[in-house]
Amino acid sequence: MLTISTGNNAVAAAVREAGTGVVAAYPITPQTEIVEQIANFVTKGSMKASYIPVESEHSAMAACIGASITGIRTFTATSSHGLLYMNEMVNWAAAARLPIVMANVNRALGPGWNVWAEHTDSLQARDTGWLQVYVATVQEAYDATLMAFRIAEDRRVYLPVMVNLDGFTLSHITQQLEDVKIGDFIPPLVLDHKIDPAHPGGYGCMTSSVDYVRIRSDIERSMRDSVEVIRETEAEFAKRFGRSYSWTDDYRCEDAEVLILSMGTLGKEAEVAIDILRSEGVKAGSMRVRWIRPFPNLDLGDRELVVIDRNYSFGFGGILAGSIRAKTGKTCYNVIAGLGGQEVTYHDIASFVRNRKIGTEEWFGVKI
Amino acid sequence: MKNIRVLTLMPTVPDTEYIHKCTSACAGCSSDLILRHVLKAAGPDTVLVVPACCTSVLQGVYPNTSFGIPVYNVAFASAAAVASGMAAAFEELGKNTNVIAYAGDGGTVDIGIQALSGALERGTNFLYICYDNEAYGNTGMQRSGSTPLGARTTTTPGGKPHQKKDLDRIIAAHHLPYMATSCSAYPQDIVRKVEKALSIKGPKFLHILAPCPPGWRYDTAKTIEVGKLAVRSGMWAMYEREYDTLTLSGQTKAAMMKPAPLEEYLKIQGRFSGLKPDTIAEIRQSMERNLRLLKKEAEGTC
Amino acid sequence: MYEIRLHSRGGQGGVTAAKLMALAAFRDGKYATAAPFYGAERRGAPIVSFIRIDDQQIKIYSQIHQPDLVVVLDSSIINLVNVFDGLKPDGKVLINASEIPKAASGYKSYCVDLTGIALKTDLIVAGSPILNTPVIGALAKLGLFSKESARAAIAEMFADERNLKAAMMAYEELVV
Numbered sequence: 109m110l111t112i113s114t115g116n117n118a119v120a121a122a123v124r125e126a127g128t129g130v131v132a133a134y135p136i137t138p139q140t141e142i143v144e145q146i147a148n149f150v151t152k153g154s155m156k157a158s159y160i161p162v163e164s165e166h167s168a169m170a171a172c173i174g175a176s177i178t179g180i181r182t183f184t185a186t187s188s189h190g191l192l193y194m195n196e197m198v199n200w201a202a203a204a205r206l207p208i209v210m211a212n213v214n215r216a217l218g219p220g221w222n223v224w225a226e227h228t229d230s231l232q233a234r235d236t237g238w239l240q241v242y243v244a245t246v247q248e249a250y251d252a253t254l255m256a257f258r259i260a261e262d263r264r265v266y267l268p269v270m271v272n273l274d275g276f277t278l279s280h281i282t283q284q285l286e287d288v289k290i291g292d293f294i295p296p297l298v299l300d301h302k303i304d305p306a307h308p309g310g311y312g313c314m315t316s317s318v319d320y321v322r323i324r325s326d327i328e329r330s331m332r333d334s335v336e337v338i339r340e341t342e343a344e345f346a347k348r349f350g351r352s353y354s355w356t357d358d359y360r361c362e363d364a365e366v367l368i369l370s371m372g373t374l375g376k377e378a379e380v381a382i383d384i385l386r387s388e389g390v391k392a393g394s395m396r397v398r399w400i401r402p403f404p405n406l407d408l409g410d411r412e413l414v415v416i417d418r419n420y421s422f423g424f425g426g427i428l429a430g431s432i433r434a435k436t437g438k439t440c441y442n443v444i445a446g447l448g449g450q451e452v453t454y455h456d457i458a459s460f461v462r463n464r465k466i467g468t469e470e471w472f473g474v475k476i
Numbered sequence: 477m478k479n480i481r482v483l484t485l486m487p488t489v490p491d492t493e494y495i496h497k498c499t500s501a502c503a504g505c506s507s508d509l510i511l512r513h514v515l516k517a518a519g520p521d522t523v524l525v526v527p528a529c530c531t532s533v534l535q536g537v538y539p540n541t542s543f544g545i546p547v548y549n550v551a552f553a554s555a556a557a558v559a560s561g562m563a564a565a566f567e568e569l570g571k572n573t574n575v576i577a578y579a580g581d582g583g584t585v586d587i588g589i590q591a592l593s594g595a596l597e598r599g600t601n602f603l604y605i606c607y608d609n610e611a612y613g614n615t616g617m618q619r620s621g622s623t624p625l626g627a628r629t630t631t632t633p634g635g636k637p638h639q640k641k642d643l644d645r646i647i648a649a650h651h652l653p654y655m656a657t658s659c660s661a662y663p664q665d666i667v668r669k670v671e672k673a674l675s676i677k678g679p680k681f682l683h684i685l686a687p688c689p690p691g692w693r694y695d696t697a698k699t700i701e702v703g704k705l706a707v708r709s710g711m712w713a714m715y716e717r718e719y720d721t722l723t724l725s726g727q728t729k730a731a732m733m734k735p736a737p738l739e740e741y742l743k744i745q746g747r748f749s750g751l752k753p754d755t756i757a758e759i760r761q762s763m764e765r766n767l768r769l770l771k772k773e774a775e776g777t778c
Numbered sequence: 779m780y781e782i783r784l785h786s787r788g789g790q791g792g793v794t795a796a797k798l799m800a801l802a803a804f805r806d807g808k809y810a811t812a813a814p815f816y817g818a819e820r821r822g823a824p825i826v827s828f829i830r831i832d833d834q835q836i837k838i839y840s841q842i843h844q845p846d847l848v849v850v851l852d853s854s855i856i857n858l859v860n861v862f863d864g865l866k867p868d869g870k871v872l873i874n875a876s877e878i879p880k881a882a883s884g885y886k887s888y889c890v891d892l893t894g895i896a897l898k899t900d901l902i903v904a905g906s907p908i909l910n911t912p913v914i915g916a917l918a919k920l921g922l923f924s925k926e927s928a929r930a931a932i933a934e935m936f937a938d939e940r941n942l943k944a945a946m947m948a949y950e951e952l953v954v
């Protein structure tokens with residue numbers, strides 16, 4: 109059915125449609141509506157699941173871990189300080205090879221308290237072994253959440269997936285949403301290593317360096333295998349439901365001489381900037397990077413790059429720009445913009461391109 | 477001796493204000509009122525440690541603040557631990573500055589209880605105040621461990637199926653030199669208890685009921701009335717405990733003799749709408765049990 | 779693209795009104811987005827929502843600085859915030875008031891007593907009149923979306939018939 113929804117409600121609807129069995133989550137702005145909506149579904153009986161109103165995010169992820177290892181479909185949602193507080197268990201979930209799906213509503217970190225969009229929260233978790241996708245519309249939040257379960261639960265992956273949406277800008281905006289009947293798009297979860305008294309064994313016990321290295325490398329092998337699984341899943345989704353997604357969301361890139369690379373809603377707003385630049389005769393295109401883990405193979409050719417980072421790694425630089433440099437060897441003009449919900453309009457984005465100084469970094473709105 | 481007792485029951489409330497008018501609290505917020513009196517009692521040589529909660533919002537937006545004393549905002553789970561460090565440092569520096577952690581019920585009974593228990597056990601010289609609006613106010617009224625049975629919140633749309641966590645008995649198990657309960661409807665009682673707490677060295681704890689109009693769903697003008705009904709009905713008991721000696725406050729003694737009807741307290745609040753008779757009976761049962769235990773303890777018969 | 783900025787106070791239903799506007803436009807076959815802009819304020823503080831309506835997919839997430847229409851649910855906000863800021867030269871203003879406030883007289887302003895309508899139709903929750911459904915009727919009259927879509931949107935979000943009644947009353951009462 110075609111209707112309207114907020115980003116948060118779209119995620120909750122997808123979690124219900126996916127047939128999730130256990131949800132353990134804790135409120136935090138601007139994610140709270142996801143938890144509230146799921147609590148509501150469960151109370152009203154439209155979702156047959158157990159919702160655990162835990163006392164902290166550490167316990168939220170811990171409860172998800174306890175649930176997931178029994179082989180049940182498991183979900184949580186958080187944001188910002190919540191993600192930071194659960195970090196120990198976030199790492200645990202990946203290394204324990206649990207196909208948990210989490211929505212993270214991207215928000216800045218304190219102090220001072222700031223509840224608005226920024227990507228530093230989830231990017232701090234980029235080395236944990238979670239797959240990470242960043243979305244830009246309400247529809248994409250819904251679709252990506254559904255696909256996340258299928259990808260995470262694939263035997264070739266068995267790793268958790270984090271779906272990231274911009275706080276307020278996307279979590280609270282109302283846009284159109286076409287929901288789907290999921291059918292058998294997500295096969296029943298078969299967790300080979302699920303806990304089962306019929307097969308006694310020690311999980312996560314003391315491990316020698318030799319085995320530890322083998323186990324860690326296995327995470328990376330699955331991360332690499334997930335590339336194919338993501339490709340298959342997105343192709344199957346497009347076939348069944350008519351909406352296609354890929355590693356990046358490209359706009360007027362074919363003949364572009366300068367590319368804007370960004371993540372989240374800024375990447376959609378950038379498309380408006382591209383139209384303006386094109387009308388001025390600038391051959392610009394936008395590449396919105398969706399997947400950060402596994403990091404995609406970007407085909408950037410010899411085009412000039414303007415990378416917008418809504419995050420920062422202190423003492424290093426913008427994380428997207430740094431990743432692109434590391435993976436492609438290309439330098440760029442790196443603009444740090446939108447931290448703590450700083451407003452960045454399409455006019456601003458167009459001016460980033462006009463004023464680009466390749467090989468430099470600039471903070472939008474301040475001089476350092 | 478008798479005179480002193482009467483005097484301490486009716487203290488003069490200091491005139492000085494440490495919270496400016498027009499904070500960004502909701503109309504009828506009782507936590508604002510509590511804090512105002514806490515600071516009057518504590519005076520200017522005080523640092524407030526505040527975890528994420530409504531109090532983080534009501535200070536206003538940087539670079540403004542509505543407070544006349546330093547407020548140290550800290551992460552949600554960390555108030556008691558941060559206060560521990562601060563108290564140790566002040567002691568090391570030879571200062572007598574009051575360290576007061578002012579946290580919501582969520583920041584106390586849920587995410588912050590580990591840090592609080594640790595700080596109490598270590599004998600930290602500080603005062604920890606939990607203002608209890610019985611839900612997560614900052615994020616729009618989700619249930620907390622302190623939400624009472626049957627109350628509707630945004631995560632318990634059908635009414636909370638679990639009992640309110642008995643925080644005070646958990647705290648009492650730490651054998652503090654001083655702990656007390658109070659309610660926003662009795663500001664003089666708050667002033668007296670804060671003054672008393674701050675006159676004692678070591679860990680002190682105050683648990684103050686804080687009716688909240690948007691969360692409890694009652695008219696903003698009725699904040700005092702709701703608070704008084706909580707105490708008069710016996711739903712909220714006011715007392716002090718010095719190590720193992722428990723003294724009931726006058727308001728609660730009165731409520732034990734002649735309680736206001738529990739239904740009156742429930743009826744005035746939208747969050748209790750549609751309570752089933754069984755649930756009301758269960759609420760009454762646990763209320764009576766609490767009062768019975770307190771009474772026995774105060775009489776020294778348990 | 780048609781851009782609307784809605785001013786209200788926290789707790790008055792401005793956020794829901796914005797959603798209803800998007801839904802009504804959507805039922806007209808348009809693309810629409812509604813984005814509330816939250817500050818760190820509590821109940822009663824002035825808040826803004828941004829609504830965009832277009833024939834194409836809307837890709838803009840930033841705020842609206844040059845609205846085609848300004849809607850003011852609480853006329854007392856006019857004294858606190860410059861609600862007319864950036865209004866397009868031919869832009870319109872719709873105010874919840876029984877007569878157009880002086881400050882709005884220099885603009886193409888319209889008024890309708892939404893509070894009065896809410897009271898008349900007994901559309902009151904927790905002591906406050908509900909303005910989010912009546913305003914949809916007034917906006918339909920201004921031509922933002924069809925009357926049918928306004929009806930459909932309200933029916934989709936609210937079962938209580940007083941909402942529809944109040945909206946239609948606002949539709950009738952607004953003079954354009």
Ligand SMILES: Cc1ncc(C[n+]2csc(CCOP(=O)(O)OP(=O)(O)O)c2C)c(N)n1
Binds near residue numbers: 190530551579581615
């Ligand atoms: C680690 C972490 N999780 C969640 C939050 C979001 N959060 C901020 S305040 C709050 C609720 C506070 O409730 P309570 O302690 O009862 O204080 P109140 O808001 O009711 O005054 C929550 C969930 C946060 N800031 N940090």
Ligand code: SF4
Binds near residue numbers: 502504507614691820
């Ligand atoms: S939600 Fe309740 S406790 Fe928080 S500021 Fe408002 S009235 Fe006070």
Ligand SMILES: [Mg+2]
Binds near residue numbers: 612
């Ligand atoms: Mg609280």
